[in-house]
Amino acid sequence: MPSEPDQRPSVMRQGLGVxxxxxxxxxxxxxxxxxxSAVYGVMTVGSSWALGWATEHAVLPAFRTGRATQGTLAVAALLIVGxxxxxxxxxxxxRVLAGIMQYRMQARSRREVSRQYLRLPLAWHHRHPTGQLLSNASSDAEAAWAPLAPLPMAIGVVVMLVVAAGAILLVDPVLALVGFLVFPAIAALNFVYQRxxxxxxxxxxxxxxxxxxxxHESFDGALVVKTLGREDAEAARFQTRADALRDANxxxxxxRGLFDPLLEALPTLGVLAVLLVGSLRLAGGDVTPGELIQVAYLFTLLAWPIRALGWVLAELPRxxxxWSRVRAVLTASGSMxxxxxxxxxxGPATLEVRDLTYAHVPDTPxxxxxxxxxxxxxxxxLVGPTGAGKSTLTQLMVRLxxxxRGQVLLDGTDLRxxxxxxxxxxxxxxxxxxxxxxxxxRGNLALGTRDPVPDERIWAALRLAQAEGFVSALPRGLDTRIGERGATLxxxxxxxxxxxxxxxxxxxxLILDDATSSVDAQVESRILRGLREGSPESxxxxxxxxxxxxxxxxxVVYLEHGRVVDRGTHDELLTRCRGYRDLVTAYEREEAERASLDAGEEVVA
Structure with a gap:
């Protein structure tokens, strides 16, 4: 992994580190x-030599004499084809090896990010939106290794650049000097392009x-969005960011549309300059026609190394x-x-909670x-008003x-x-x-079990959860697919x-965090009574x-503001704890007051 620099590095330095x-x-x-890629580069220069040889020994003699020997044509063809x-x-x-390298690194980053997500505690996940985490594992990992596709070509064609430059110098130093004037212009244009x-x-x-x-947030909260009639607002919120992304792209x-044609045009201008000067030197007998064609063709090839380097440089910022976003996950602190x-x-376990203290935000327990x-x-x-810390306590009891400070012990063993x-x-x-x-x-109920679960055990659990009736009525029973998030239920x-x-x-x-709130009171009573009578092992x-x-x-343990206020049986707390009594009898009091008001209205009428 690239080392952490002492100072904030430039984009170029960051990209090269990746x-x-x-x-x-x-x-x-x-x-x-x-x-x-180097073989490709050398053979590309070799093709210019083969073209020059064919021009010098096959094409020009054919024009001069009106015929060409079969042997010469065969050698020229074999050279060019070979x-x-x-x-x-x-x-x-x-291309194959560059693709293998790129996709291996992408897969490696995705695996590392996924493992880190599993390693990091739930508290860390609470601080990071799910959509951002998905982006880290998908588009960010893809972007981090995008330059690997053109990188081998860029390095390999440097060989071509060196070989081509040497070949041009050997053919004619004057033409080489004319053509090489384009390189500083291309370098300056690339620098401005990257900036x-x-x-x-x-x-x-x-x-x-x-x-x-x-x-992701809108899709995940689709039910809330639709029930509150927020479709237009969510669409507008998404459109604002999508429009910003569109404008950025x-x-x-x-x-790219401005600089790419310029980068393409400069090598072409260099070729035109070489042809202009070369035609004068050809007229003076300083070069042969084959040498001029060879030099001109080599200069047309020199555009590729420059462009290949430009492709890599263009991908470095992305x-x-x-990588910085992926690395932020990989170096995140906190672990379980x-x-x-x-x-x-x-059999049933003994649970001990000792002096337990927890804060989502420092200094706010x-x-x-x-x-x-x-x-x-x-x-x-566990009973208490909203915000008393009950759900947090359940997460601590199963070590999410x-x-x-403090301990949660199961049969005397600290969960940590x-x-x-x-x-x-x-x-x-x-x-x-x-x-x-x-x-x-069946797949949902057997999820996470270490061994295959027999159907008898599944049906026993369904009976205890008062779910046997409606599951039996499903079209395929235990084999019925229930849709995303159980949408069909x-x-x-x-x-x-x-x-x-x-x-x-x-x-x-077994810990139930208000897990029967969506069922009616009679079903809830049967479930809890069944748990007491039919599940003695818990x-x-x-x-x-x-x-x-x-x-x-x-x-009953009664909590207020994250502290245990009282503990005892239901009847004992009703007698001695006013906060508990007010909370658990609030619904009955509300019903009694409403009935009294209705009765008064009937008397007046």
Whole structure:
């Protein structure tokens, strides 16, 4: 990976650093591509020599005598065809190997970025939009290695440039001097070209990421957009960035459209100058017709090395921009380190939360000093107003994030000391927002299990989640595809499938983060009662709001502002904790007040 410079490097230096890293990573493929390109370059110069020989020994004698010998024509044809065949082999080798190198580096970057996404903690992902992360792994990785396609050609044709220049000098130094005057002009034009193009290419790459980010956010929130009637607003938001990207690409195209013809024209002007001076020297007998044709043809070839170098230089700004965005992910701080401890117990687990403190933003704790214990096989209800830290606490209990201070212990083992995969094997979380894949019911429920899951176990989990009835009624039962995010199901059905997915794993600790909010109270009551009676191997922690649900729990922990305010049974907290009583009876009080108002209105009427 290119080393971190002490000062902010120029775009050229950044781009060359990216190329150097690619060459160190794939030295064999790069060397082969450059050698093939060098063969192409040498044979291209050789073609000028073959053309000059054919002109001198076959074409001109034929004009002078009116006939040509078969032997001379055969040799001329063999020279031209032979050089062309070797040159074609060089082109094939160069393009194939350059493509292999480019696509290998793109695949390598995508794998590294994906692994880094998996390694980085959930807290890091919370700070970065999904659209930006998709752009890092796709368009940024592609842009970073775009110069690798023309790079071997650019290096190989330098050989052609050197050989061609030497051949021209050997033929006629005067014509060489006339033709070489075009090189400083081309170099100056390329310098101005890169200075104008670089910032605009970087701007266009940044806008690509922004367009991707807005598109993903709009598609992901399609339901919210449509229910709020925000289609026009979202389209306008997308159009603003898309128009900016369009304008940026047009600006890049205009600059290329201005400079490309000039870069093409300068070598042509050099050829015209060589032909003009060469015709005078030909009239004076200083050069032969074959030599003049050879020199003029060589100068037409010299445009290619200049253009090939220009292609690489033109891609460097985009490459530097793409790599800087990829590298920002690869060097991101934060990781989820694992220990070696095994959570190999059987039956319901003991959960201990000790002095737990966590803050999404420094100095603004979401949880502070939270402590409680859940004995094996018991059901604990976490209750608290919005913003009390309940969902954050559930994520800490399955180690999606690590606490700033304190411990979460499962059977006496700190989750941070557990080996990778141990926590997910022992504990299951059913979050507030249900996610189902565009797969069959069976595929979604068996997701992540280490061994094949028999249908009997799947149906048992569905019965416990009160989902057996509607799954049986699906056209193909367990083999029915449920669409992206479970689009063919209702919200309550999706939640019940998510719960069944957790139950299939037979977790020793089951955590429900308001996971039954989309089902009616009767179904929710049956689910929780079934968990208590039909799933004795699990300790259950449930985030709940409904009084009927909370009443089924063995114990209740009441949170306010990230702290444990009280703990006890539902009846005990109703008696002694005013905040708890006000929260869990709010719905009933509202219904009673509404009924009282309705009754008063009827009396008045």
């Amino acid at each position: 190329l150097a890293y690619a060459i160190r990573t794939e030295p064999g493929v790069f060397t082969g591509a450059v050698l093939a 050089v062309a065949l070797v040159k074609a082999l060089g082109v094939i080798g160069r 104008r193009l670089s910032p605009r290419m970087m701007r266009a790459q940044q806008l690509r990421a922004e367009v991707s980010e807005i598109a 047009i600006t890049v195209g205009r600059i 490459s530097a921009a793409g 380190e694992y220990g070696t401890a095994r959570l190999a117990g059987t 979401v949880l502070a000093g939270v402590t409680f214990t859940v004995r094996p096989g018991r059901t604990l209800a 994030i690590d606490p700033d 000391e557990a080996a990778q995969g141990e926590v997910s094997a022992a504990a299951s979380l059913v979050p507030q927002q249900t996610f189902l894949f565009d797969d069959t019911v 209702s919200g309550g059905q999706r939640q019940r499938l998510a719960l069944a997915r957790a139950l299939v794993r037979t977790p020793r600790m 300790t259950v922690v449930v985030v709940a709001y409904r009084m009927a649900t909370i009443a089924l729990a063995d114990e």
